[in-house]
Amino acid sequence: MQLRRPSTDLHQTFEDVTALLEHHRTLEALAHSQDRSQRGVGVLLQQRQNAAELQRRLRGFHPADLGFVLEGLEPDDRLQIWAAIEPRQAAEAIVEIDASVRAWLIGETPKHRLLKIAEALDPDDLAWISDDLPEDVMREVRESLGEIDRTLLQQADAYPPQSVGRLMSLEVATVREAQTMAEVLRDLQARSELPDHLDRLFVVDARNLLRGALSLQSLVVANPASTVNAVMEDAPLAFQPTDMAAKAARAFERYDLVSLPVVNDRGKLVGRLTVDAVVDFIRVTADKDALAMAGLRGAEDTFAPVWQSARNRSLWLFVNLMTAFAATRFIGFFESTIQGLVSLATLMPIVASIGGNTGNQTVALVIRGIAFEQLTEDTRRHLLRKEMVVGLVNGLIWGGLAGITAGLFYGRLALGAVMMAAIILNLMIAAAVGVLVPFALHGMGRDPAQGSSVLLTFVTDSMGFFLFLGLAWLYL
Amino acid sequence: MQLRRPSTDLHQTFEDVTALLEHHRTLEALAHSQDRSQRGVGVLLQQRQNAAELQRRLRGFHPADLGFVLEGLEPDDRLQIWAAIEPRQAAEAIVEIDASVRAWLIGETPKHRLLKIAEALDPDDLAWISDDLPEDVMREVRESLGEIDRTLLQQADAYPPQSVGRLMSLEVATVREAQTMAEVLRDLQARSELPDHLDRLFVVDARNLLRGALSLQSLVVANPASTVNAVMEDAPLAFQPTDMAAKAARAFERYDLVSLPVVNDRGKLVGRLTVDAVVDFIRVTADKDALAMAGLRGAEDTFAPVWQSARNRSLWLFVNLMTAFAATRFIGFFESTIQGLVSLATLMPIVASIGGNTGNQTVALVIRGIAFEQLTEDTRRHLLRKEMVVGLVNGLIWGGLAGITAGLFYGRLALGAVMMAAIILNLMIAAAVGVLVPFALHGMGRDPAQGSSVLLTFVTDSMGFFLFLGLAWLYL
Numbered sequence: 001m002q003l004r005r006p007s008t009d010l011h012q013t014f015e016d017v018t019a020l021l022e023h024h025r026t027l028e029a030l031a032h033s034q035d036r037s038q039r040g041v042g043v044l045l046q047q048r049q050n051a052a053e054l055q056r057r058l059r060g061f062h063p064a065d066l067g068f069v070l071e072g073l074e075p076d077d078r079l080q081i082w083a084a085i086e087p088r089q090a091a092e093a094i095v096e097i098d099a100s101v102r103a104w105l106i107g108e109t110p111k112h113r114l115l116k117i118a119e120a121l122d123p124d125d126l127a128w129i130s131d132d133l134p135e136d137v138m139r140e141v142r143e144s145l146g147e148i149d150r151t152l153l154q155q156a157d158a159y160p161p162q163s164v165g166r167l168m169s170l171e172v173a174t175v176r177e178a179q180t181m182a183e184v185l186r187d188l189q190a191r192s193e194l195p196d197h198l199d200r201l202f203v204v205d206a207r208n209l210l211r212g213a214l215s216l217q218s219l220v221v222a223n224p225a226s227t228v229n230a231v232m233e234d235a236p237l238a239f240q241p242t243d244m245a246a247k248a249a250r251a252f253e254r255y256d257l258v259s260l261p262v263v264n265d266r267g268k269l270v271g272r273l274t275v276d277a278v279v280d281f282i283r284v285t286a287d288k289d290a291l292a293m294a295g296l297r298g299a300e301d302t303f304a305p306v307w308q309s310a311r312n313r314s315l316w317l318f319v320n321l322m323t324a325f326a327a328t329r330f331i332g333f334f335e336s337t338i339q340g341l342v343s344l345a346t347l348m349p350i351v352a353s354i355g356g357n358t359g360n361q362t363v364a365l366v367i368r369g370i371a372f373e374q375l376t377e378d379t380r381r382h383l384l385r386k387e388m389v390v391g392l393v394n395g396l397i398w399g400g401l402a403g404i405t406a407g408l409f410y411g412r413l414a415l416g417a418v419m420m421a422a423i424i425l426n427l428m429i430a431a432a433v434g435v436l437v438p439f440a441l442h443g444m445g446r447d448p449a450q451g452s453s454v455l456l457t458f459v460t461d462s463m464g465f466f467l468f469l470g471l472a473w474l475y476l
Numbered sequence: 477m478q479l480r481r482p483s484t485d486l487h488q489t490f491e492d493v494t495a496l497l498e499h500h501r502t503l504e505a506l507a508h509s510q511d512r513s514q515r516g517v518g519v520l521l522q523q524r525q526n527a528a529e530l531q532r533r534l535r536g537f538h539p540a541d542l543g544f545v546l547e548g549l550e551p552d553d554r555l556q557i558w559a560a561i562e563p564r565q566a567a568e569a570i571v572e573i574d575a576s577v578r579a580w581l582i583g584e585t586p587k588h589r590l591l592k593i594a595e596a597l598d599p600d601d602l603a604w605i606s607d608d609l610p611e612d613v614m615r616e617v618r619e620s621l622g623e624i625d626r627t628l629l630q631q632a633d634a635y636p637p638q639s640v641g642r643l644m645s646l647e648v649a650t651v652r653e654a655q656t657m658a659e660v661l662r663d664l665q666a667r668s669e670l671p672d673h674l675d676r677l678f679v680v681d682a683r684n685l686l687r688g689a690l691s692l693q694s695l696v697v698a699n700p701a702s703t704v705n706a707v708m709e710d711a712p713l714a715f716q717p718t719d720m721a722a723k724a725a726r727a728f729e730r731y732d733l734v735s736l737p738v739v740n741d742r743g744k745l746v747g748r749l750t751v752d753a754v755v756d757f758i759r760v761t762a763d764k765d766a767l768a769m770a771g772l773r774g775a776e777d778t779f780a781p782v783w784q785s786a787r788n789r790s791l792w793l794f795v796n797l798m799t800a801f802a803a804t805r806f807i808g809f810f811e812s813t814i815q816g817l818v819s820l821a822t823l824m825p826i827v828a829s830i831g832g833n834t835g836n837q838t839v840a841l842v843i844r845g846i847a848f849e850q851l852t853e854d855t856r857r858h859l860l861r862k863e864m865v866v867g868l869v870n871g872l873i874w875g876g877l878a879g880i881t882a883g884l885f886y887g888r889l890a891l892g893a894v895m896m897a898a899i900i901l902n903l904m905i906a907a908a909v910g911v912l913v914p915f916a917l918h919g920m921g922r923d924p925a926q927g928s929s930v931l932l933t934f935v936t937d938s939m940g941f942f943l944f945l946g947l948a949w950l951y952l
Binding site for chain 2: 005006007008010011014062064065068071072074096185188189191192193194196197198199216217219220221222223224237238239243247250251252253254255256257258275276278279280282283286287289290291293294295296299300302303306307309310313314316317318320321324325327328331332335336338339342343345346347348349350352353354357358360361363364365367368369373374375376378379382383386389390393394397398401402405461465
């Protein structure tokens with residue numbers, strides 16, 4: 001029987017695990033109820049049996065699926081399952097779990113178990129979650145590691161976050177140019193297993209300089225007598241550990257890769273980047289960006305305490321409150337104008353709101369262009385001009401419609417004309433700010449997905465109020 | 477020399493191509509300037525040579541890189557490069573290009589060239605872009621296809637969009653259970669090439685029922701005398717063509733897969749889903765969601781005509797205008813209250829704005845939970861309760877701060893108290909709507925990323941105005 005079967009239906013897996021937990025609890029309750037006749041030992045024995053049975057059944061689940069289920073369980077159930085999983089399986093599950101839930105789980109796990117779990121991790125997985133582990137646990141784990149693994153862990157830790165070095169795996173399989181296919185096959189057959197995602201063997205010379213790559217596909221179709229040199233791909237695309245992971249991820253997409261060699265600045269092979277790490281990276285990055293655009297610092301554990309969630313969202317709300325107070329100061333200047341014509345108060349949020357919407361459309365396109373590295377200096381100028389024209393066109397259409405509607409509604413066409421003019425101007429400002437702000441943030445080395453929108457909305461709100469009320473003060 | 481080298485530096489590639497174009501244009505200008513002495517034939521000959529030279533040099537670029545460069549070039553340059561690429565290379569490039577630019581390129585390409593390009597496409601790539609090709613071109617291409625490819629194309633077209641069937645490749649390599657490793661290797665060596673991303677051979681019986689999978693890794697390390705049956709992975713995870721691609725993509729992430737067998741409802745092997753298609757799918761989906769959240773129907777060609785861009789954004793702006801008019805009707809009801817206390821007009825946008833911000837944070841978390849299939853019925857109820865408590869806590873903190881500030885600023889503490897109460901209530905409403913709207917849209921079979929935010933903002937604006945002005949009318 002094959003254990004750890006992957007599942008096509010996660011809902012089913014979730015229900016299977018909760019049913020298992022239910023069953024386990026019934027057994028426990030039963031043990032306690034039978035306790036009355038023969039106290040003590042029997043119950044303990046029964047409990048130990050129950051725990052072993054739960055652990056045995058959980059072994060049948062894939063660690064990644066257990067990670068998924070753990071994220072969705074409420075704290076009590078989560079802890080019970082977590083405690084029942086074997087350390088080796090727990091190690092595989094914990095790297096799959098979202099950081100917010102992982103931190104909580106680590107905080108709830110006794111140190112001796114945490115040590116066992118950490119020791120079951122590969123050096124690259126250990127490096128991946130090392131920031132979440134308590135310092136004393138990491139110290140003990142480092143000491144317990146073999147010398148090679150310790151060096152590897154230090155290296156991985158030394159690369160900057162979001163770099164290829166952090167994502168790469170250190171397991172490589174290498175061959176020499178002069179070997180024949182038959183020799184390579186024989187060498188491989190002598191090994192009991194190969195690294196995961198091995199689609200290519202890397203060809204290195206005696207100094208470990210990368211010379212080429214030999215795909216398993218060419219290995220199996222080539223004439224057994226041909227040499228590696230004749231079959232291999234020369235000078236394959238390679239990245240350095242200090243390259244940004246996003247750059248490597250785009251190369252995987254464009255060239256449909258499964259693995260890439262990673263070389264140091266002297267061209268020596270130091271590791272291998274595989275598509276599974278890249279897929280996780282793409283997903284995590286997209287996820288983080290989507291949350292950042294809504295003003296969240298990261299994903300939240302659904303079952304985290306309220307104060308923790310409130311804190312995760314507070315920075316953004318504070319910033320929003322400040323900018324809203326600042327933007328509405330523009331209304332404050334014109335309170336006497338509003339007093340004279342109170343319908344201005346009703347209409348002004350429309351001018352602000354449509355400006356924010358247009359600007360955010362521009363922001364989304366520019367952030368995408370920056371992420372795809374597709375905006376050169378020339379394109380940027382072109383884009384700025386074009387977006388302002390699009391703003392003008394949309395301003396004429398929608399500002400016109402809004403102005404006419406408002407003018408007719410309040411029976412005062414001049415009011416409609418002022419509204420139309422304010423919308424046109426605000427849409428053009430929104431377009432300009434929408435192009436310039438993401439570039440400015442990117443130029444300052446910041447992630448434009450974070451902050452662009454709040455800055456933009458501040459400008460479009462302020463200008464919406466100022467332009468509309470200012471024009472009304474002048475002309476009405 | 478190896479042609480079509482992939483590149484680690486796309487900016488460099490971009491500059492290389494534009495430099496090439498510059499060089500080509502200089503040569504063309506030179507041919508024309510030498511024209512004065514010996515008219516006609518010489519120029520024509522020289523031009524033909526120049527064109528051949530440009531084509532030869534472009535052949536050195538990877539099609540995916542050319543696709544990238546084409547997206548970033550302005551229309552004139554874009555067309556000149558596009559026309560110079562060989563049909564086979566153009567076919568490989570066009571599948572990599574974003575849909576907005578692809579549609580434009582197809583519109584600008586003469587029919588006879590389009591036919592050549594379409595004929596150079598694999599059936600699965602052809603199915604991928606078939607919706608963008610003119611109907612008459614597709615008809616001719618279908619006729620020119622062999623019978624097998626035609627059937628394959630029809631099948632791929634028949635599956636719903638976003639399904640595994642649309643993404644899968646039809647090239648599979650199969651073996652039988654009774655074969656030995658040596659036999660399998662000999663069979664493979666008899667083939668000149670294997671399908672891309674072949675990490676596993678699929679084991680089928682005489683009726684083409686999927687029995688297992690044999691990885692190339694186990695093939696090369698196993699004893700040559702062992703049978704497939706003894707080495708293969710039994711009953712590998714498989715999807716059906718009608719399954720949603722998003723579900724399969726999550727399986728690739730969780731289980732770190734390179735390829736998956738696709739079987740029909742009777743368990744017969746019909747295709748193969750590979751990680752390159754999944755990576756593209758993940759990226760395109762994330763990209764589309766990010767744009768949809770900002771109210772764009774899709775990516776835009778930076779160089780598209782203004783009216784086309786204006787149209788892409790218009791639907792959203794129209795909806796925004798409608799909801800803004802509707803929300804401000806709540807202000808309209810209270811115009812006399814504002815007339816009595818004009819500072820209400822200044823403060824009311826703050827109440828609306830902070831509600832929108834809180835609600836959008838909740839929306840982002842819920843959309844993520846829905847996309848990850850992690851929100852069960854129980855979790856949903858828990859989340860609704862929790863978000864409302866978080867709203868209450870944040871309302872007390874930030875509403876309190878805002879109320880005190882406003883009360884002191886206007887020297888009227890009752891005004892501050894009304895503002896605080898309105899913010900608390902609006903934040904709790906925002907939390908509830910932020911949870912319920914994405915679920916409602918998802919339940920109606922719609923993408924919650926599209927529309928959740930506009931509905932939410934409508935509610936938080938309306939309620940912000942209504943609660944603040946209504947409470948002011950009652951108590952001030």
